[in-house]
Amino acid sequence: MLTCLVNGHVYAPGGVIENGALVVEDQVIRQVGPRDAVSIPPGARVLDARGTRVVPGFIDMHIHGVMGADAMKGQALVMAQALPRFGVTGFLPTTVAAPSDELHGALRQIAQAKNSSLQGAAILGIHMEGPYLSVRHPGAMEAKYFRPFDWVEFQGFVAASENNVRMMTLAPEVPPALDYLPRLVAMGIVPSIGHSHATFAQVQAAVKAGLRNASHVYNAMRPFHHREAGTVGAVLFSDDITAELIADGVHVDATAMKLLLRVKGAGRIALVSDGLPVAGLPVGEYRWAGESVFNDGKVAKLPGDRLAGSVTMLDGGLRHLVELAGVPFPEALACASSVPARVLGLNTGSLEAGKDADVVVLNERFGVLLTMAKGQVVFEA
Numbered sequence: 537m538l539t540c541l542v543n544g545h546v547y548a549p550g551g552v553i554e555n556g557a558l559v560v561e562d563q564v565i566r567q568v569g570p571r572d573a574v575s576i577p578p579g580a581r582v583l584d585a586r587g588t589r590v591v592p593g594f595i596d597m598h599i600h601g602v603m604g605a606d607a608m609k610g611q612a613l614v615m616a617q618a619l620p621r622f623g624v625t626g627f628l629p630t631t632v633a634a635p636s637d638e639l640h641g642a643l644r645q646i647a648q649a650k651n652s653s654l655q656g657a658a659i660l661g662i663h664m665e666g667p668y669l670s671v672r673h674p675g676a677m678e679a680k681y682f683r684p685f686d687w688v689e690f691q692g693f694v695a696a697s698e699n700n701v702r703m704m705t706l707a708p709e710v711p712p713a714l715d716y717l718p719r720l721v722a723m724g725i726v727p728s729i730g731h732s733h734a735t736f737a738q739v740q741a742a743v744k745a746g747l748r749n750a751s752h753v754y755n756a757m758r759p760f761h762h763r764e765a766g767t768v769g770a771v772l773f774s775d776d777i778t779a780e781l782i783a784d785g786v787h788v789d790a791t792a793m794k795l796l797l798r799v800k801g802a803g804r805i806a807l808v809s810d811g812l813p814v815a816g817l818p819v820g821e822y823r824w825a826g827e828s829v830f831n832d833g834k835v836a837k838l839p840g841d842r843l844a845g846s847v848t849m850l851d852g853g854l855r856h857l858v859e860l861a862g863v864p865f866p867e868a869l870a871c872a873s874s875v876p877a878r879v880l881g882l883n884t885g886s887l888e889a890g891k892d893a894d895v896v897v898l899n900e901r902f903g904v905l906l907t908m909a910k911g912q913v914v915f916e917a
């Protein structure tokens with residue numbers, strides 16, 4: 537099947553192509569260029585994108601749920617169908633710290649969802665957030681389920697997931713996690729520091745062992761101190777670490793976002809939603825992970841005003857990066873597409889010939905008009 541998107545502002549790696557055209561055949565981008573330089577094959581379905589911005593599909597590496605669907609309840613297929621309306625073309629359903637049998641069930645169900653090929657955003661694998669985390673920084677998770685890294689238990693998780701674990705958030709300073717980082721890397725799993733009380737030196741040691749990512753930078757990690765730069769200082773400082781950022785404007789304020797951008801640059805920042813199942817639902821009170829969660833439309837909160845997670849999807853995060861943090865649009869786009877694609881080693885994340893045809897059409901207000909995942913239109917406003 538052939539599809540062409542014509543007349544839009546196409547955000548290609550070399551810059552914006554005004555009045556551009558994009559030719560998609562089967563699942564792949566075949567041509568990108570100015571409208572008059574691209575030959576539209578006969579019989580192609582032509583979509584007019586006049587006055588819009590044609591951008592790469594968004595990849596969410598950290599999302600627990602959306603529109604009532606919960607990764608822990610195995611509802612990854614529902615997530616896959618809900619996410620294209622937010623411009624997301626691929627994601628890692630993300631588990632939380634829980635008893636072993638509960639995690640086994642969730643991992644098995646996500647693997648099944650990944651195997652059944654329905655239309656929607658691609659399930660790219662699984663992000664396990666915990667359970668090998670530091671009780672010093674539980675965030676919204678239940679610390680009673682945190683435990684030291686257990687290689688035998690972990691192999692059981694990987695087996696239950698049918699080898700689909702792609703990312704693992706852990707606290708490398710809690711023994712024996714550090715010793716196992718090279719094995720994770722060898723298995724194709726990206727180790728990510730999070731819910732961690734690691735010192736600057738401990739993070740540096742973890743980078744030597746293969747650490748390459750940080751889960752929701754600033755949130756649930758040892759903060760910066762001028763005599764002990766902590767986990768935050770090390771994540772800001774190390775070019776080897778890509779930092780996930782929740783850009784809902786609440787988890788991290790505008791100044792902290794600007795500082796992060798200035799120190800690391802957009803090329804080392806991956807926008808994530810950390811979305812909860814209540815994301816996308818009306819304002820109100822819900823139950824999640826055994827607690828009551830209030831979605832006020834901006835953020836989800838636990839009793840006592842604790843942040844539970846975000847309700848802002850990547851389209852909203854992109855807008856916040858531009859409007860709150862002053863990031864130029866093409867750089868903000870990279871945080872939502874090419875950076876997570878690089879972290880996960882995917883052949884997508886930019887609009888160029890040969891890449892997977894994951895494409896989003898946005899209006900000037902960051903509203904999603906059309907989403908194409910692997911060449912298929914999966915959402916149209």
Ligand SMILES: [Zn+2]
Pocket residue numbers: 665675730731751752756
């Ligand atoms: Zn977290």
